[in-house]
Amino acid sequence: MMTMNETERRDIEALLPWHAAGTLSRRDAQRVDAALRQDHDLARQFELVREELGETIHLNETLGAPSARAMERLLAGIEAEGAKGRKRRSFDLAAFIGERLTLFSPRTLAWSAVVGALAIMLQAGLLAEHYIGEPGVESPPAYKTASAPTTRSLAPAGGSYALIGFAPQASAADVTKFLEAHKASIVDGPKPGGLYRIQVSATALSKNDLADIVKQMQDEGKIVRFVAPTE
Amino acid sequence: MQATSDEALIGRIATGDKVAMQVLFARHHVRVYRFVLRLVRDQTLAEDLISEVFLDVWRQAGKFEARSAVSTWLLAIARYKALSALRRRPDEELDEEAAAAIEDPGDDPEVALEKKDKGEILRKCLTALSPEHREIIDLVYYHEKSVEEVAEIVGIPENTVKTRMFYARKRLSELLKAAGVDRGWP
Numbered sequence: 001m002m003t004m005n006e007t008e009r010r011d012i013e014a015l016l017p018w019h020a021a022g023t024l025s026r027r028d029a030q031r032v033d034a035a036l037r038q039d040h041d042l043a044r045q046f047e048l049v050r051e052e053l054g055e056t057i058h059l060n061e062t063l064g065a066p067s068a069r070a071m072e073r074l075l076a077g078i079e080a081e082g083a084k085g086r087k088r089r090s091f092d093l094a095a096f097i098g099e100r101l102t103l104f105s106p107r108t109l110a111w112s113a114v115v116g117a118l119a120i121m122l123q124a125g126l127l128a129e130h131y132i133g134e135p136g137v138e139s140p141p142a143y144k145t146a147s148a149p150t151t152r153s154l155a156p157a158g159g160s161y162a163l164i165g166f167a168p169q170a171s172a173a174d175v176t177k178f179l180e181a182h183k184a185s186i187v188d189g190p191k192p193g194g195l196y197r198i199q200v201s202a203t204a205l206s207k208n209d210l211a212d213i214v215k216q217m218q219d220e221g222k223i224v225r226f227v228a229p230t231e
Numbered sequence: 232m233q234a235t236s237d238e239a240l241i242g243r244i245a246t247g248d249k250v251a252m253q254v255l256f257a258r259h260h261v262r263v264y265r266f267v268l269r270l271v272r273d274q275t276l277a278e279d280l281i282s283e284v285f286l287d288v289w290r291q292a293g294k295f296e297a298r299s300a301v302s303t304w305l306l307a308i309a310r311y312k313a314l315s316a317l318r319r320r321p322d323e324e325l326d327e328e329a330a331a332a333i334e335d336p337g338d339d340p341e342v343a344l345e346k347k348d349k350g351e352i353l354r355k356c357l358t359a360l361s362p363e364h365r366e367i368i369d370l371v372y373y374h375e376k377s378v379e380e381v382a383e384i385v386g387i388p389e390n391t392v393k394t395r396m397f398y399a400r401k402r403l404s405e406l407l408k409a410a411g412v413d414r415g416w417p
Contacts, residue, residue, distance in 0.1 A: 014393040017400070023377040048414055052403065055353040056372035066264040066278045071256060073282035078249060078289055168246050168293060194247065225246060 004035060016049045160205040162214055165195045165226035178223045197230060237301035245292040256285050259302060262374065263309050269369055270313040270362055280312045299383055306374060307384045349412060356406040364399035371396055
């Protein structure tokens with residue numbers, strides 16, 4: 001039979017509470033079991049430990065439970081966080097755009113700037129043509145809504161749109177690749193729930209075509225946590 | 232049917248899933264409350280603190296790295312909140328509380344001994360331990376935390392965990408002896 005020296009005995013004695021609670025590793029539990037079989041004093045002390053364990057559980061179980069107030073307070077706190085979170089996510093969008101820009105080479109950025117400038121000039125031309133107009137020709141009704149609140153949407157008129165929420169693990173690079181692959185761009189957001197409105201086509205697609213695109217996006221579960229067609 | 236793991240719930244909470252938050256709360260709030268209550272000895276404060284604990288989980292779920300069990304993480308947050316709250320309390324209140332704790336084993340256990348209820352005396356003596364000793368006994372016996380997990384929650388080395396538990400048990404035996412129950416150890 002193996003005999004324990006004083007140091008080993010002290011080590012085993014220190015482990016008794018965890019042995020009683022069943023939280024020792026298998027190796028340590030076997031060591032303690034072996035020691036308990038050969039040392040009667042240790043075995044007697046183990047009984048005291050088990051007594052303490054039982055009464056500690058009894059004591060804690062008589063402490064009752066918190067009232068519903070704790071849950072209500074938590075939910076109120078989460079609601080308040082939600083309001084703050086939306087503001088924070090607005091800032092995140094700026095960071096997201098910044099990150100996107102850093103992914104492009106200076107040459108690409110320069111070309112993008114040129115294309116952007118041309119687009120603005122083209123738009124200015126169209127607006128000028130509309131406002132000046134040809135004498136005697138009435139403007140199309142759509143242009144008469146120029147005084148509508150500008151805060152409603154940043155999206156251009158027409159086109160097809162979806163509401164999307166990105167998965168938390170998706171990086172900015174993943175999101176950029178995803179948008180490019182689907183020829184989509186963010187036009188609005190973040191909205192409550194961290195959702196963004198994206199334009200998936202410059203033209204108005206049929207319901208079926210839009211549903212197909214949304215389905216393709218849904219399949220990219222690593223990047224998209226939610227996507228649905230929207231107006 | 233298998234219940235969603237705590238780790239999976241934390242993952243969903245990180246995406247803003249309030250239902251997952253409610254499930255996690257329902258699963259753990261009673262134990263966290265009891266742990267906090269044993270430290271602060273004030274039901275209203277304990278309720279306030281567990282709301283704060285779970286609100287921290289809501290905020291920090293995305294940072295949880297699953298190196299430890301979710302319950303260990305919750306208790307570590309709860310302990311930090313409880314100790315911070317105790318530090319904010321006026322000194323007089325702490326002194327009164329300490330005095331009440333010291334008086335407990337001298338008076339009540341004697342009365343309990345007359346009833347020949349050893350279990351009741353033991354529970355009174357458990358209540359009369361110092362917060363440090365109460366905490367470690369609860370973590371090991373009630374919350375079923377391993378040496379490593381207690382070390383993580385309390386923020387002390389594993390050897391200190393074993394030593395502290397040993398001295399907590401020794402102190403408990405001394406209180407029992409003072410109350411007329413000699414266990415023959417130490």
